[in-house]
Amino acid sequence: MKSRPSRFLLGGRTYSPAVSLLLALPFLLVILLAFLLPLGMLLRESAFAPGFTVEHYRKVFDEPVYLRVMYRTVRISIFVTLISLLLGYPLALLMARARGLQLSLLLIAVLLPLWTSVLVRTYAWLVLLQRDGLINDMLTGLGIIDAPMQLLRTEGAVVLAMSHVLLPFVVLPLYASLRAIPDDYERAAKMLGANGFAVFRHVTLPLSMPGITSGCLMVFLLALGFFVTPALIGGPQQMMLATLVQQQVTELLNWPFAGAIIGVLLFAVLVLVIAFNRVVRLDRFVGQV
Amino acid sequence: MTRTPITASRFAINAFAYAVVVFLLVPTALIIPMSFGPDRFLKFPPAGFTLHWYAAYFSDPDWLAATFFSIRIAALTAIVATIVGTLISLALVRGRLPGKPAFELLVVGPVIVPNIALAIATFLVFDGLRLTGTTLGFVAAHTALAMPFVVFTILASLYRFDADLERAALSCGASPLRAFFWVTLPQIMPGIVSAALFAFIISFDEPVISFFISDLDHRSLPRKMFEDIDYNVSPILAAVATVLTGLTILALVIGHFLGRSGRSGSTTRKTG
Numbered sequence: 285m286k287s288r289p290s291r292f293l294l295g296g297r298t299y300s301p302a303v304s305l306l307l308a309l310p311f312l313l314v315i316l317l318a319f320l321l322p323l324g325m326l327l328r329e330s331a332f333a334p335g336f337t338v339e340h341y342r343k344v345f346d347e348p349v350y351l352r353v354m355y356r357t358v359r360i361s362i363f364v365t366l367i368s369l370l371l372g373y374p375l376a377l378l379m380a381r382a383r384g385l386q387l388s389l390l391l392i393a394v395l396l397p398l399w400t401s402v403l404v405r406t407y408a409w410l411v412l413l414q415r416d417g418l419i420n421d422m423l424t425g426l427g428i429i430d431a432p433m434q435l436l437r438t439e440g441a442v443v444l445a446m447s448h449v450l451l452p453f454v455v456l457p458l459y460a461s462l463r464a465i466p467d468d469y470e471r472a473a474k475m476l477g478a479n480g481f482a483v484f485r486h487v488t489l490p491l492s493m494p495g496i497t498s499g500c501l502m503v504f505l506l507a508l509g510f511f512v513t514p515a516l517i518g519g520p521q522q523m524m525l526a527t528l529v530q531q532q533v534t535e536l537l538n539w540p541f542a543g544a545i546i547g548v549l550l551f552a553v554l555v556l557v558i559a560f561n562r563v564v565r566l567d568r569f570v571g572q573v
Numbered sequence: 574m575t576r577t578p579i580t581a582s583r584f585a586i587n588a589f590a591y592a593v594v595v596f597l598l599v600p601t602a603l604i605i606p607m608s609f610g611p612d613r614f615l616k617f618p619p620a621g622f623t624l625h626w627y628a629a630y631f632s633d634p635d636w637l638a639a640t641f642f643s644i645r646i647a648a649l650t651a652i653v654a655t656i657v658g659t660l661i662s663l664a665l666v667r668g669r670l671p672g673k674p675a676f677e678l679l680v681v682g683p684v685i686v687p688n689i690a691l692a693i694a695t696f697l698v699f700d701g702l703r704l705t706g707t708t709l710g711f712v713a714a715h716t717a718l719a720m721p722f723v724v725f726t727i728l729a730s731l732y733r734f735d736a737d738l739e740r741a742a743l744s745c746g747a748s749p750l751r752a753f754f755w756v757t758l759p760q761i762m763p764g765i766v767s768a769a770l771f772a773f774i775i776s777f778d779e780p781v782i783s784f785f786i787s788d789l790d791h792r793s794l795p796r797k798m799f800e801d802i803d804y805n806v807s808p809i810l811a812a813v814a815t816v817l818t819g820l821t822i823l824a825l826v827i828g829h830f831l832g833r834s835g836r837s838g839s840t841t842r843k844t845g
Contacts, residue, residue, distance in 0.1 A: 300668075304664040304669055304670040305670065307660040307668060315682070318717035318718075319717045322694030322695045322699075326690075326693060326697050377586060377590065378591075393598055394597065396822070400818050401818070403778065403802065404817060407798070408603065409600060411806070481582070505685075505687070509687025511692075516802055529689060546694070549687060557685055
């Protein structure tokens, strides 16, 4: 055996470039067939007909109907992100301070919904929010409202259900960054005379910024392209980008325009990911909390 | 922090946090009692106890076909994704892979790109290749989608693995293949098993791509659920949802205990 570099080299042996490529080949095939080729074809569809054209992209921004959907998608996504952060931060704080059994139970409470089918969770909201559902029953029972309200097919319902589905995505990175703050820092701040709020404002909050950024970015990106929940909870008046694309494809067979909307979405996602790349490491998205 | 007395504000924050836990868990949990209720329209609390909706689920050929189709796709996806993922992980960690940064980018690609974009694009291409509604099409699409989660899980266990063990086997005269199968593979097995379970769940309840690449005769369970939620909200759905949630929890518990020795795996996922 030739001299092995050192134990710091990860790997018992290193494969030659040829062997490495061979190992990567199946991956390359899968990614080509089910990722690169489809996305490439769709984007080509959006910009070549058959000559290069920006006509479909212009349509996305020129026609008020579509512009309204884009605007609504961004607005709902911002609301969902803010609500998730507002609900998630105290929970992450509680988790960061918890130990033992309490921590395990809280982790389960966050992970269980995350791994429950999004269809199941959306269905639950549908049942709760329907005209003779539990929420209307409770509100009329308590005398808050006289007659059942229309809750489904409202923007509030879409925001509520989406926040519920996406909440775990902000809690986990927040928990990770809060957990990483040494107890000493807060104790030191208190000893120097800071009150609870000052400690939070000047120590905890700034140090948890990476978690806030990556959690919010994740929720926002997922919300922008969200299909299932808005499609089932919302009506035509609450249509978001993904449902618009679905309609263009399944009902109108308008592939170039659908491609253009997806192109705009991909552009927005890429810009955000690149802009925050320094703060949010990409592997965080797959999460080793 | 342990010695800090519980102040009023801390108490308020904790109470709020527990309310959030209730918000997270209760809506989905309510489905379980409802699935045992006799009402045609879902009511809480249920007016009685019946297994009618479960019997209806397990005797409906459409629901059963969708369920078995999804199980088959998820099982195949778990196998294919784990093998493909292990190979690329080895190439990334051990190999002198030309164009490594590009490969790393391709690994995270399916997490960054929104599912709706993947779904529409896959639909366009698979329709042309006559892959819609086929097992091959579903497995290919779901394998690509699961790839980042599988690779990151296996990478984590490869990094933790003490490479000296493999080197020892090699210097004792084992061939590279023998060293891999007898030393490395058993060591990273917990990671591989977790990866397989993640891939299974990701495929089994994937709603967006399935929505587009299903056809009339071959529908995945999520696609069938989507249709039923949209057109006729029957309590059978509550029974299906309960079974589905139960299966997911079971898979997670198994994954937790199998993967225990090397605490590994991705705790997060992607949703659409």
